[in-house]
Amino acid sequence: MSQTDPLAPIALSCGEPAGVGPELAVKAAKLLAGTVPFFWIGDPCHLPKDALFEEIASPAEALGIAPGALPVLHHDFPAEVRPGKPDLDNAQSVIDVIRRATALVQTGEASALCTAPIHKKVLKDGAGYAFPGHTEFLAHLGGVERVVMMLACTELRVVPVTIHIALRDVPEAFTPELLEETIRITAADMDRYWGYANPRIAIAGLNPHAGEGGAMGTEEIDWMIPLIDRLKAQGFDLTGPMSPDTMFHSRARAGYDVALCAYHDQALIPIKTIDFSGGVNVTLGLPFIRTSPDHGTAFDIAGKGVADPSSLIAALKMAQDMALTARKAR
Numbered sequence: 001m002s003q004t005d006p007l008a009p010i011a012l013s014c015g016e017p018a019g020v021g022p023e024l025a026v027k028a029a030k031l032l033a034g035t036v037p038f039f040w041i042g043d044p045c046h047l048p049k050d051a052l053f054e055e056i057a058s059p060a061e062a063l064g065i066a067p068g069a070l071p072v073l074h075h076d077f078p079a080e081v082r083p084g085k086p087d088l089d090n091a092q093s094v095i096d097v098i099r100r101a102t103a104l105v106q107t108g109e110a111s112a113l114c115t116a117p118i119h120k121k122v123l124k125d126g127a128g129y130a131f132p133g134h135t136e137f138l139a140h141l142g143g144v145e146r147v148v149m150m151l152a153c154t155e156l157r158v159v160p161v162t163i164h165i166a167l168r169d170v171p172e173a174f175t176p177e178l179l180e181e182t183i184r185i186t187a188a189d190m191d192r193y194w195g196y197a198n199p200r201i202a203i204a205g206l207n208p209h210a211g212e213g214g215a216m217g218t219e220e221i222d223w224m225i226p227l228i229d230r231l232k233a234q235g236f237d238l239t240g241p242m243s244p245d246t247m248f249h250s251r252a253r254a255g256y257d258v259a260l261c262a263y264h265d266q267a268l269i270p271i272k273t274i275d276f277s278g279g280v281n282v283t284l285g286l287p288f289i290r291t292s293p294d295h296g297t298a299f300d301i302a303g304k305g306v307a308d309p310s311s312l313i314a315a316l317k318m319a320q321d322m323a324l325t326a327r328k329a330r
């Protein structure tokens, strides 16, 4: 394939059908008008009544249809969908759609995977879903041990080193091995997908004030500083451990390209505060591209027509940009 050939379309999984996913897919298709060709995998009866869509038999057909309507690869769901009221009987189909979309990316029929939000507890209760979210399921499907969750908006990129675990489990899960692997995966994919040959990586301390010289915790002294010094000697551009409370104001953000944080909320609170509607969730370390809006299923507004498609649109655009950058580097 040459650099000027069109990319294959992006596969968008429907996510939880009782959430805002179906409505957002239609809004994104209308606003993007084919500039970022994608197709939606789901049951068309879950789309809003006035939705402009056309069923396709294969992903390639999406390229011609995307400028005028949402291309839909049909996937049946067993139970009726009521907005805001998830049905456990649909949980297995939600999982099957993610699996199907991933398979299409793995065969090259789709250039990237974009996932609409799932409800993790619904999948666990309805289908015994054994993963905390998409991230770990996609690692399983991609055959890799370790992946990295990154959230990105125009002003900030953050990585939670530990992800969906209880706060009390963080100190044990946040290990030198995990931090080192996260640094290596983040640096490699920042180069591969965004062209940062040696990204500036800031690392948050685990404790308040990054431990304040051991007065408020010793992980920083015990192993974070030695690890950071060792990797700096290998050429990584690292800063830290930084005080988590003072590393996200605008002047501090200018000093790094990505911030690694010890746990979920240390990373996601700043980015969702700075840009709730434009943030994108990206999985690094996979053998394929995956992005997602950074919000959830929003049951409280599902079916009301008021959901904001900005984050999904940003996720689709980012997937396209990543695919183009990766292709150029080949």
Ligand SMILES: NC(=O)C1=CN([C@@H]2O[C@H](COP(=O)(O)OP(=O)(O)OC[C@H]3O[C@@H](n4cnc5c(N)ncnc54)[C@H](O)[C@@H]3O)[C@@H](O)[C@H]2O)C=CC1
Pocket: 020, 116, 117, 118, 119, 120, 121, 134, 281, 292, 293, 294, 295, 296, 297, 298, 299, 300, 301, 306, 307, 308, 309
């Ligand atoms: N990638 C994924 O699959 C994600 C899934 N989730 C899951 O979603 C479920 C619900 O999570 P919550 O914490 O309630 O977060 P949420 O993001 O679904 O909702 C939080 C608030 O933001 C609003 N909101 C969310 N998206 C919006 C949009 N596009 N336009 C306008 N307002 C919007 C909602 O109405 C609600 O008031 C959970 O099961 C969570 O695990 C959460 C984040 C990402």
Ligand SMILES: NCC(=O)COP(=O)(O)O
Pocket: 132, 133, 134, 135, 136, 268, 281, 292
């Ligand atoms: N808080 C981020 C989130 O829940 C997304 O998780 P995932 O489904 O992308 O693993």
